[in-house]
Amino acid sequence: MKRKIPNAPPRWADRMLEWYCDPSILDEVQGDLHEAFFARQSRIGILKAQLLFIYEVLFSLKWRNRKRYQIHSFNSFTMWNNYFKIALRNFSRHKLYSFINVFGLALGIACVLLLTLFVINENNYDRFHTNANRIFRIAQKLKDAQGVVIEHSASLPWAAGPALQTDYPDVVNVRMYKAWQKSPLINYEELEKGFYEEEVFFVDTTFFRIFSFPLVKGNPETALKNPQSVVITESMATKYFGDADPMGKTLELENALELTVTGVAKDVPSNSHFHFDFLIPLLNIGDIFQATGNQWGWTGWYWNPVHTYVLLPERYTELTFNDELKKFVAKNFPEGLRDENELHTQRLTDIHLRSNLYQEIEPGRSESSIQIAISIAAFILLIASINFVNLTTAQSTQRAKEVGLRKVMGSTRSKLITQFFSESILLCVLSFALALGLMALCLPAFEGLVETQLNLEQLIKPDLVVIVLLCVLALGVVAGLYPAILLSGYQPVKILKATGTSSTGGFAALFRKSLVVLQFTISVVLVISTIIIFQQHQFLTEKSLGFAKDEIVMIPIQGTTIKQKRTDFKNELKKNSQVVAACAISDILGRDVPNRPFGIPGYDDRQDLPGLFTDHDFVQTFDVDLIGGRDFNEDNANDVNTFIINKAMLEVLKDKQWENQPIQWGSQPHPIIGLVDDFHFADLRQTVRPLFIGFADSFLGYIAVRVRPGDVMATIRALDETWRLFEPERPFIPFFLNDELNQIYKAEKNMGAVVSTFSGLAIVIACLGLFGLATYTVNLRVKEIGIRKVLGAAVHDIVGLITKDFVVLVVVANIIAWPLAWYVMDKWLGSFVYRTEIGWWIFALVGALTLIAALLTTGFQSLKAASMNPTEIIKEE
Amino acid sequence: MSVQLGSLEETILLLILILKNDDAYGVSIADAYFEKMNKTISIPAVHTVLKRLEDKGLVKSVLGDASPVRGGKRKRIYTVSKLGLRALNESKESRMMLWNMVPATSIVK
Numbered sequence A: 001m002k003r004k005i006p007n008a009p010p011r012w013a014d015r016m017l018e019w020y021c022d023p024s025i026l027d028e029v030q031g032d033l034h035e036a037f038f039a040r041q042s043r044i045g046i047l048k049a050q051l052l053f054i055y056e057v058l059f060s061l062k063w064r065n066r067k068r069y070q071i072h073s074f075n076s077f078t079m080w081n082n083y084f085k086i087a088l089r090n091f092s093r094h095k096l097y098s099f100i101n102v103f104g105l106a107l108g109i110a111c112v113l114l115l116t117l118f119v120i121n122e123n124n125y126d127r128f129h130t131n132a133n134r135i136f137r138i139a140q141k142l143k144d145a146q147g148v149v150i151e152h153s154a155s156l157p158w159a160a161g162p163a164l165q166t167d168y169p170d171v172v173n174v175r176m177y178k179a180w181q182k183s184p185l186i187n188y189e190e191l192e193k194g195f196y197e198e199e200v201f202f203v204d205t206t207f208f209r210i211f212s213f214p215l216v217k218g219n220p221e222t223a224l225k226n227p228q229s230v231v232i233t234e235s236m237a238t239k240y241f242g243d244a245d246p247m248g249k250t251l252e253l254e255n256a257l258e259l260t261v262t263g264v265a266k267d268v269p270s271n272s273h274f275h276f277d278f279l280i281p282l283l284n285i286g287d288i289f290q291a292t293g294n295q296w297g298w299t300g301w302y303w304n305p306v307h308t309y310v311l312l313p314e315r316y317t318e319l320t321f322n323d324e325l326k327k328f329v330a331k332n333f334p335e336g337l338r339d340e341n342e343l344h345t346q347r348l349t350d351i352h353l354r355s356n357l358y359q360e361i362e363p364g365r366s367e368s369s370i371q372i373a374i375s376i377a378a379f380i381l382l383i384a385s386i387n388f389v390n391l392t393t394a395q396s397t398q399r400a401k402e403v404g405l406r407k408v409m410g411s412t413r414s415k416l417i418t419q420f421f422s423e424s425i426l427l428c429v430l431s432f433a434l435a436l437g438l439m440a441l442c443l444p445a446f447e448g449l450v451e452t453q454l455n456l457e458q459l460i461k462p463d464l465v466v467i468v469l470l471c472v473l474a475l476g477v478v479a480g481l482y483p484a485i486l487l488s489g490y491q492p493v494k495i496l497k498a499t500g501t502s503s504t505g506g507f508a509a510l511f512r513k514s515l516v517v518l519q520f521t522i523s524v525v526l527v528i529s530t531i532i533i534f535q536q537h538q539f540l541t542e543k544s545l546g547f548a549k550d551e552i553v554m555i556p557i558q559g560t561t562i563k564q565k566r567t568d569f570k571n572e573l574k575k576n577s578q579v580v581a582a583c584a585i586s587d588i589l590g591r592d593v594p595n596r597p598f599g600i601p602g603y604d605d606r607q608d609l610p611g612l613f614t615d616h617d618f619v620q621t622f623d624v625d626l627i628g629g630r631d632f633n634e635d636n637a638n639d640v641n642t643f644i645i646n647k648a649m650l651e652v653l654k655d656k657q658w659e660n661q662p663i664q665w666g667s668q669p670h671p672i673i674g675l676v677d678d679f680h681f682a683d684l685r686q687t688v689r690p691l692f693i694g695f696a697d698s699f700l701g702y703i704a705v706r707v708r709p710g711d712v713m714a715t716i717r718a719l720d721e722t723w724r725l726f727e728p729e730r731p732f733i734p735f736f737l738n739d740e741l742n743q744i745y746k747a748e749k750n751m752g753a754v755v756s757t758f759s760g761l762a763i764v765i766a767c768l769g770l771f772g773l774a775t776y777t778v779n780l781r782v783k784e785i786g787i788r789k790v791l792g793a794a795v796h797d798i799v800g801l802i803t804k805d806f807v808v809l810v811v812v813a814n815i816i817a818w819p820l821a822w823y824v825m826d827k828w829l830g831s832f833v834y835r836t837e838i839g840w841w842i843f844a845l846v847g848a849l850t851l852i853a854a855l856l857t858t859g860f861q862s863l864k865a866a867s868m869n870p871t872e873i874i875k876e877e
Numbered sequence B: 001m002s003v004q005l006g007s008l009e010e011t012i013l014l015l016i017l018i019l020k021n022d023d024a025y026g027v028s029i030a031d032a033y034f035e036k037m038n039k040t041i042s043i044p045a046v047h048t049v050l051k052r053l054e055d056k057g058l059v060k061s062v063l064g065d066a067s068p069v070r071g072g073k074r075k076r077i078y079t080v081s082k083l084g085l086r087a088l089n090e091s092k093e094s095r096m097m098l099w100n101m102v103p104a105t106s107i108v109k
Helices: A011-020 A023-044 A046-060 A073-093 A095-123 A160-167 A234-241 A285-291 A318-332 A348-354 A367-408 A413-450 A462-488 A492-497 A506-542 A566-574 A618-622 A637-641 A647-651 A712-726 A737-780 A782-790 A795-829 A840-866 A870-874 B007-018 B026-037 B043-056 B082-101
Strands: A135-143 A149-153 A172-178 A185-188 A193-196 A200-203 A215-217 A229-233 A250-253 A257-265 A278-281 A306-311 A341-347 A552-556 A579-585 A595-598 A607-614 A626-629 A643-646 A662-665 A668-676 A692-695 A702-707 B059-066 B074-080
Touching: A011 A023, A011 A046, A023 A046, A023 B026, A023 B043, A023 B059, A023 B074, A046 B043, A073 A095, A073 A413, A095 A348, A095 A367, A095 A413, A095 A462, A095 A737, A135 A318, A135 A348, A160 A172, A160 A306, A160 A318, A185 A234, A193 A234, A229 A234, A234 A257, A257 A278, A257 A285, A318 A341, A341 A348, A348 A367, A367 A413, A367 A462, A367 A492, A367 A506, A367 A737, A413 A462, A413 A737, A506 A737, A506 A795, A506 A840, A552 A712, A552 A737, A566 A579, A566 A702, A566 A712, A579 A618, A595 A662, A618 A702, A637 A668, A637 A692, A643 A647, A647 A668, A662 A692, A702 A712, A737 A782, A737 A795, A737 A840, A782 A795, A782 A840, A782 A870, A795 A840, B007 B026, B007 B043, B007 B074, B007 B082, B026 B043, B026 B074, B043 B059, B043 B074, B074 B082
Parallel strands: A200 A278, A229 A257, A607 A692, A643 A668
Antiparallel strands: A135 A149, A135 A306, A135 A341, A172 A200, A172 A306, A185 A193, A185 A250, A215 A257, A229 A278, A250 A257, A552 A702, A579 A607, A579 A702, A595 A607, A626 A668, A643 A692, A662 A668, B059 B074
């Protein structure tokens, strides 16, 4: 069917014109267009004329033709004034509500801001370098013959850096070598100050061309040019030189290498993935090795302790440079290593959160902790917003009369919605201001909790400020949405005629109740998780490791003469009656033991297995369980070339025969003389692996001394005196093995502390909301309570009546939360090899706790109502 | 002082003068433009130029009659102001002066 084209310009275009154009010019524009349309219609046909009309309408929608709105300033301003006044009156009439509303929300926002700051800080690691997005670290994958990655290391062999320099002269690279397994001694002779320093880095002279660490004194171009120079941080300058100018002063490294201070750097910001205190040029590797007691002294392609970074020029992308690295390996790595090695780049900015390789300089943080922080922040904000919504809807009944009257006086629904929105936005803005104060107040405590320094300036960025403000506005709108729509929908006649109770029953009440259940479900899950995280941490720190760790004092001996005279030293120690036994040892037992190649009878190749080195009395000192054979014995001169194994090693040995089996170590076969029960020589995230315990003179890094419990401090003073007999030049810095091992589970402890703090806050906020709701209910039923009392109800009847409703909600929340919490925590515990049991008592305890909290918060209000004099309440009306 | 006249502005000013006996308004100016210049121009373009001329004080306008063909809308009728006439004259004279200076030989007919 052919539609008849109407003999007129398209209506919609016409309407658009009318909608857009200011009335003062509409006559001229619209009139001219119409006239032209009719004139053209006869000339070129209706369709063309219509198209032309639309075209001309579109071109008439010019900025200068736009409709100028007349602002009805007088009336509108008065109404806003009125809304504001009513809002303030409402706040002051219901001080408690308003306080709970504002404070609860403020607490929530403050938590979210703090956690946001934390997340931003974690994501901003290493971004302060000018070329951050062009700096890459090169990592090394070492594979065995089957292609299985056996080592994925953050550091490269010594020779890689210089070879890169030769092959790719435009790629700036820097090597950083941190004294291996040892804290070198640094001395300032003049003031006789000496400390063992952890953060000593030996770096190539290109260091400052790649990294942008600002120097306070000295020139970054030349500071590292001279082999015997050192750049120190500001805090080190104060530590060694006080207020004196450090430039040109001489520090001594390990009493062997004199270094002139050529630069003072600002302290490394906390959001850097490494924190140097000393930078020493890597020009005289020989001297450095000698000074740091490194006996390997070898700079080839095998030993890989140097972290190597590159600054890529524009002509490479990350992808193309990785291709170059393949060629580089094939060209430079020696025969036999070529096929087993793979190099690849890591973005500098990814190292903190997304790299957890062997030989990281500092432990990073896992992305999961960031996700935990984000989800906790979201939960807390949700709980606080629910309070806000609940209290506002609950309160709404009391505003019903106001709404009715406003409608009668000519207010429209949209105006009422505006009013309630503006009220809730006002509350949000108030809360936000309060939250900023709370955040500033809690920042130091929070920094301690997450053990990072946070920089408030990171929050003050225009885009972020806009986002936060928009979020606050959105929160106001969302929180005000339900009350605004509910309240504005009231029929004035109904409200004004009857007592307005329409929102206490039915849907509104159900909505409110389910929100309360949601709040408590989240809180209960958080609290249960907290307890389980703590339990797991407790479990890990208290689990018997199979060796004595509590009374072990570790004395570092690397680079000292005690290493050679250790038998004398041990004999001297043993003269002290408080010393049970002592032995030298290569690694910190309980941390980890590195793999080393051992030749085992029945295997063709050497096997890479954990190898611990120690000397006489190892079994006695660590009190490990000797199942068969004997300890390394001083009386038996042959024991210096023997092994003890653990039970797990039996599985590796052919036929489980261990006694006197010759184990190839170095060029010599050494017999096995002892078998000990399994003990946790590595952390509890791993199962016990097979272990060789060898007797050796090299590798030894510590003397472990088992002391009798009691006055341990006095014993340590005695040890110090013995130390001074042997090493008067060096400070005596022992540590307790136990303390050192507890550091391993710091991540769990840290996470536990964060989660527990914030789940505590979640409960507090949820209870605040409950308290507000209880107050509201009591107010609503105050007459009923009065009449019940007159008719003979006892106080406890009335308290029960009021609290019952809330108790039911909390019970329901618990029932929902328990399986949820169990599921989540069971998954989390699944990542541990050794895990605590989730006891039913945790659920019972948390259930009881939340019930008590609910009873206390609601009971207080109902008790107050129940003890009122009924005549006071019902005398009116 | 002199007011800068764009080429289209000058043309439309002249068209308004030509239309002196009839009403000079959007549609009639656009029609005259088509007739005299043999080129089409859209109504909004005419409006834009007229507003610009009015802002410069070169034209004056009054609201005229409504008619059914205009959907009951009134016309806005434009007349050239004294300033407009002076600007046209100045423009013409400066052109003529330049024309007079052009050597006769270089004018290709």
